[in-house]
Amino acid sequence: ENDTSIGEKIEYTITGIEPGAGITEATDNALEEYGNLAGWEHDKSSTAAMLTSLDNAIKDKEPIIVAGWSPHFMFAKWDLKYLEDPKGVYGKVERIQTIARKGLKEDKPKAYKILDRFHWDPADMESVMLDAQNMDFDEAAQKWVDTNQEKVKEWTKGIESVDGTPVELVLTPWDTERSSANVAKVVLESKGFDVTLTAVSPSIMFKAIASGDGDASLAPWMPATHGAFYEDYEGEFEDLGENLKGAKIGLVVPSYMDIESIEDLKS
Ligand code: PBE
Secondary structure, eight states, X not given: OTTOOHHHHTTTEEEOOOTTSHHHHHHHHHHHHTSTXXXXXXXXXXXXXXXXXXXXXXXXXXXXXXXXXXXOTHHHHSOEEEXXXXXXXXXXXXXXXXXXXXXXXXXXXXXXXXXXXXXXXXXXHHHHHHXXXXXXXXXXXXXXXXXXXXXXXXXXXXXXXXXXXXXXXXXOSSHHHHHHHHHHHHHHHHTTOEEEEEEOOHHHHHHHHHHTSSSEXXXXXXXXXXXXXXXXXXXXXXXXXXXEEEEEEXXXXXXTSSOOBGGGXXX
């Protein structure tokens, strides 16, 4: 019984998330890059299903390997660790960036300026994500804006109000991006903009900004998570730089598991 490998115990399966996520592509790459992981399966369903599987495994103290990322409440809720990734398939530190459609700066300079100034820390994003466990994202965002007026004022300084100018923000359907998009919406609306939020998969998000269907997005994770999508549309959108530093993606396991590195999955 003790000789059973972790692979055997979890039926050589990694519990992933949505097929269109950047981390899903990275995990497919990891299975290739780490040589003899070829026999492993990557279960792609949804973030909700992954979290349920993780919760169930931890309740039973069973082994499990999931596609995980931070900021995320999973690290506050459970005792987890990232597996080391010596080949760097998941990158090291990720940043979240803001991109805008070409022409936004000229068409809606005030909205552009607020979006360009928008930046915050993982702890800010986490506080919205945590509150949003018990209330809607728009309420959690409003609460963060109310309690962080100093930061918000830096973004809106010197900007006069407009009268209902529409702004189309495109996001991806994860809590990290629901948080940033809803905060941006509250801040822009405080200056009179009329903001619409549309959640799509990462590749559609880049496509929407490149084609001009959307005005801007605070959702790209770089350089590893969405690097391939970014390259596909490079030159067709404007990069406004990072809005958050210190994000991360990788393979995550409960701390009680006796494994430290993706390399260890080989045996
Ligand atoms: N995530 C959260 C997304 C981006 C934000 C890491 C799950 C992804 O993999 O595309």
